[in-house]
Amino acid sequence: MSRPTAADPVDHLRLLLDRVGADWEEGTRPGETVVTLPGEHKLRTVVSLLVGERAMELRAFVIRNPDENHEEFYRHLLRRALRLPGLGYAVDAVGDVYVTGRTPLAGIDEAAVDELLGAVLAACDDPFDDLLRLGFWTSIRREWAWRRSRGESTANLAAFRAELEALEDESEEPPAPGAGGRTPQ
Structure with missing residues (x-):
């Protein structure tokens, strides 16, 4: 060269x-x-x-x-x-x-x-x-929720989609018997 x-x-x-x-x-x-x-x-x-x-x-x-x-x-x-x-x-x-x-x-x-x-x-x-993920996870989760609630594109969060959807799935599961609320008497 x-x-x-x-x-x-x-x-x-x-x-x-x-x-x-x-x-x-x-x-x-x-x-x-x-x-x-x-x-x-x-x-x-x-x-x-x-x-x-x-x-x-x-x-x-x-x-x-x-x-x-x-x-x-x-x-x-x-x-x-x-x-x-x-x-x-x-x-x-x-x-x-x-x-x-x-x-x-x-x-x-x-x-x-x-x-x-x-x-x-x-x-x-x-x-x-x-x-x-380390420094801005709370902001990422808020933006995801905001975009999803308004039907906005989440393309800019595609790298985190699986993790964010898993968090959504966890929050949608019904509480286990005896967890939270009143227990039957």
Whole structure:
């Protein structure tokens, strides 16, 4: 594989992104390129690649600050972080979760860009449904009930359909004899 001839590191990165078939656009900051990766669990993952003098930094939004179950939510992320190649999870001032990383410009070639984008997508997309269950289950259940009560589409909750329907079935079962209410005398 021959090395691209682009002298400017940003142009070099963009040439490599074109070669791996990544959908990108120019960012708002000098040296920034924004890549959009399609997902299976998350609709898409948006990655900011910021080229500096010696290194490229990346940041991708994973999920907003959880509503509940914070300890298990963050424990889940920390366990996954053990398997991230050169990446890590971070939270911002409001608790939203990101994947971050930094790689030397000298190490950026087509294979490295492809591997890096694959790792970012796996870190953001693969755990998404589990993170929703851990951090937003109460909201998911409320939205399901609201949509069902109004005959609205539940397509956006398809990943949780079996669990939510099972909860509905449990709540529709008649109480066992002697459970709740008055007992016969």
